[in-house]
Amino acid sequence: MTTRRYDARLVIGLVMFGFMVAVAVFAPVIARNDPLAIDMGNQFLPPSADHWFGTARLGFDVFSRVVYAARHDLLIAVSAVVLSIAIGHPIGLLVGYVGGWGDSVTMRFLDVIQAFPALVLAIGVLAALGQGVRNLILVIGIVGVPTFVRLVRAEVRSLREHAYVEAGRAVGNSRSKILVRYIAPGTVGTVVTQAAVSCGWAILLAAALGFIGLGVPLPEPEWGAMIAEGIPEMRRGGSWWIPVFPGVAIAITVFSLSLIGESVADLVEPTRRKSR
Amino acid sequence: MLSYLIRRVAALIPILIGVTLLAFIVSHALPGDPARQYAGINASDAQVEAIRERLGLDRSLPQQYCIYMIGDTCAGGSGKGGLLRGDLGDSIRTGFSVAEDVGARLPATLELVAAGMLFALVVALPLGVWAAVRKGKLLDKFCRFISTLGVAVPDFWLAMILLLVFFIVLQWLPGPVGRLPIGATLPDGPTGLYLVDTLVAGDWATFWSAVKHLLLPMVAIGFPAVAPILRLTRNATLSVLNSDYIAFGRAAGLRGAPLYLKYVLRNALPGAVTMTGLIAGYMIGGAVLVERVFSWPGVGQYGYNSLINTDYPAIQAYVLLSAVTYTVAFLIVDLVQSVIDPRVRLK
């Protein structure tokens, strides 16, 4: 009875996210103009049949820029999360399974990193590394690592005590084999769930950095930076369309990822359903 | 209780040391040469070198860190300065002591974050309890939708939408000019929190103006926190409602408002408090964004400007302040937790 409703959330989430991915992939087809085309005669035009989302300074077509920005934002977010998992998952497996001083040192180190608000840490590191897509991915990826380490570590520590792991040990498997064959597969579910949530969070962080001016360098389109550009224009001339549409794109993408994350979490951890 | 307090504070010390180290490393890895920046474009190489020496930037990094932490005793000096003596150094950009600079801007950020927090709690706590009581009903579904949507909306974009609606279109509230209208006489008070200072002075006009300026930034910074607090409160309330002690309380004749206030809210509170601590940290980070939209003269803006200008001491102070506030927020949460839930102290 309840299962169907969660499937609905998953379906809606996947459709919405799939839509945004399609927008990113087929940007050249969907966008009606070159996102970087300058057209001084048509600055700050409100939305119309020619310019669905209106135009910005220098006559940039907002619709085309929102569409092309999906490429940057999704690429950055997905790559960053992949990076977080690639670093965080193995570390979590290892410190969770081996324990001991390596575990304590790692955890204290994570405590220190997580003492910084994520945005502040990202700003600091990004300022040090310099702007650019590659560095954005690196920074957002690194800031996301502790979440995965903690998550996987906790999962490993509870799996370690399970009967089937005991059984695997009893039949003479080596420690490394136990970790790879018996424990690691059990952590995949939570990692996938977190990946969806983290991906949404990475988009927000990328947009925030873009908003501050530390994101993808201008004039390349990026949602956060577009909002930042648009606010003064909105205050000056009331051209609300410049900052509003990029934000809607962010909200749709992150919302779809939250839906996916929530429904997958319920699938992975059926006991959670009871409390919902 | 006291031993618990001591244990918790002691556990913070290594974290705080790590935090200073990391803040130091990050800020010194920044590109750009602060000495040259400080000296100006026309300065000769010799002048730049002199400044570099004066700022201590010619020393090795470990030495610089040592000076930063415990002052010039490290370099054979007479024992002045250093973080442990409360000296954050001088700003390269403004020339003032960083501690003073930050101190002057801190109340603005505190007022903003506190108001945002209050907003989030006032909205989320009752809604969370209500949603749990009406589990599965329309209100519950609406709350779930709102809380999923709430985390998806960037706070700086929400800030912009609020400005668009309430300032540009409706013209109900003032624009993004900071805490008071441009040119207004700033309230002179001990706390620097305008709402408090004007209230103490009985200056109602300024108080009202400050409230109006605070409203939009408050909602912008507070709204993202509504979702997680609401969700947590709802789930905590649900598990309380299903607990044996609620059933027994009912059997012993407890009904109506006392049941919800004394039992349900009280037992659901610890979870919400934990979340509030996490959120506080998030808001301190998020303040950079919201402050920029509303030209709010707070610490976030200061940190951002320092960053652009490669102002080492100021950046360090900003990063450090964020981390320390975050950590202390956690400590406070733990302590509050141990007061409202006696079982915590055992752990």
Added chain:
Amino acid sequence: MSALLEVRGLEVGIGGLPILRGVDMEVRPGEILGVVGETGAGKSMTARSVLDLLPAAATVDFASCTFAGQDFIPPKARQEARGHRIGFVPQRPRGSLNPVFRVGNQLSATLRRLRDMGRREAKDEALGLLRSVRITDPERVYRSFPHELSGGMCQRVCIAIALAGEPDLIIADEPTTGLDVTIQAEILRLLGELITERNAAGMLITHDLGVVADVCDRVAVMYAGRVVNLGTTTEIYREALHPYANRLVSIATSLDSGGTPREIPGRVPNPGDRLAACAFAPRCFRAGPGCFDAEPPRIDRGGQIAFCHHPVNAGEVPR
């Protein structure tokens, strides 16, 4: 003698499934009624119906229900009786005390609520109550949090809370679950004594017939949402009419005498799988063809009541 609590034709359903199917039961002034049956028989449901403490999804229907002459069918009447007229002793004492308040606080808050006492008065009375449930250091327990007390101690506190409103009836729902065996007997004896001392009546819900023999005056044996056998403890022990009750007694006595109990084959049916006729028939050693077809008749033999097509005759030794 008129009953203190009289329940007639109680039907409870959850999600369309009938949980209780016409329960008749009464508690007389001054007596302790034992309600016995396996898990799922509907014992707790019966008690909770009387206090209107069923989950929101449950539907409740009484043919009649009175308490000391008052009509108990309106839910409000049953809610208002909680604590005041009917005290409740819970199943899991530790989880039943609010973890964030001190025990004394919970007890005196109950007193202030139920008996309109002031703070000082409530505290004195609370300490008195703790003493009356045979707690030797009431001052210390008063200041303790539930997690600082043992399960047995928590149950004493719960009993004190149940007594706080000076109720006429005390319902104890498996009050010894999860307690050490040595403490179980103590708690039961205490409950029995307190009920007698205060001229109250009691309803003791348990799955352990041995417990009943020590404390109860009469026994109601429940099976699959019905009372199948009702009589004085002596009668039920000596010659239970219903084969199910009869078997339960022989299991309990053979356990007491150290013998090997002969178990009842099969399992309690789920609410959806019950036979409309005699729900026990599939497991019954006396079941005949009629048992599966028609509702069992009510048999009244010298005051003992059973619902059975083939009641056990006096002196007959069940195979």
